Amino acid sequence: MVLGRTDPDSFERARMQVTDAAAPILDVLVRPVDAMNALVEHGYDLLYLYQENERLRQEVERLMQWQAVARRLEVENSQMRELLTFRRETVKRFVTGRVIGTGGTFVRSLLLNVGEIQGARKGQAAVIGTGLIGRVAEVGLHSSRILLLTDLNSRVPVQIESSRARAILAGDNTAFPRLIYGAANSDLQPGQRVVTSGDAGAFPPGLPIGVVATADESGVRVQLYSSDERPELVRLMDFGLDGILGSAPQGVAPTRSVGSDMRPVRP
Structure with missing residues (x-):
């Protein structure tokens, strides 16, 4: 400093x-x-x-x-x-269910989440937007099992829409069920439309099923419109037929439902 x-x-x-x-x-x-x-x-x-x-x-x-x-x-x-495009004026009631399971390798069936409480009944037609896929085979309180057209135990009366020739559509666990007890193979041509015939009171006439795929010496095979064996939604339709359904319970008003939401049908 x-x-x-x-x-x-x-x-x-x-x-x-x-x-x-x-x-x-x-x-x-x-x-x-x-x-x-x-x-x-x-x-x-x-x-x-x-x-x-x-x-x-x-x-x-x-x-x-x-x-x-x-x-x-x-x-x-x-x-x-x-499903909304598939309409039939003769249906008395219907219920739409969701697929929650399948039958397995040797059984062609679907399990739905709707049962008796929701309006499902044994014998009802099971349809998707393209046409018939089977019928209700078993019904519980909250579930039901659909037997598909391709199942070995399935038998449905059908007819060729153009010629009115009748036959039985028999499932054999393949994607192309057979026509049996029908007209001769020479009378059938690939592409002909196959619909329900209404015989035996099982289904009403005219429900679309598929078209003739092959018709030769080995038999007649049908290509189904419902080629998807695992749809998301299936509609069960009650046409009031006695062939499989039997008589409806007395005093029960026809209803329509989607899922578990049911309401009376208005005339």
Whole structure:
């Protein structure tokens, strides 16, 4: 302090010389600190990026779940529209059920989530938007089993729509059931439309089934309109026939329902 006051110029030159000598050392010492600060800042950036990546991943998972729900609803909506196109004025009541199971390898059947409480009855016609797929074989309180047209035990009276020739559609656990007890094979041509005949009071006449696929020496095979053996929704239709259904319970008003929502049919 005394030297700085007595000879300030000398003191200033001495201080600058010391500063110049220490500058390289200080520069070397500061670099690790700057590197450490940069590393810490980079670490914060990485942590932010990780959190942001995790947030985006969760968002993608939620969007994928919503996409799956949207696709399922789109399929269900399409099948509901197809069911609405299948109308019959003679139907007394119907109930729409969701498929919750299948019969297995050797049994061609479907399990629905509707039963007696919802209005399902044994013998009712099971249809989808394209036509008949089978009939109700067993009914519980809250479930029912549909015997498909392709099942080995299925027998349905049918006719060729153009020629009115009658036959029996017999399932054999393949995708193409056979026509038996009918007209000669030479009278049939591929592409002819096959519908229910109404014989035996099992089904009303005119329900679409399929078309003749092959007609040769080995037999007549029918390609069903309902080629999908695992639809999402199936409608059970009661036409009031006594062939399989039997007499309806007395005092029960005809109803229509979708799922478990039932309402009286208005005349």
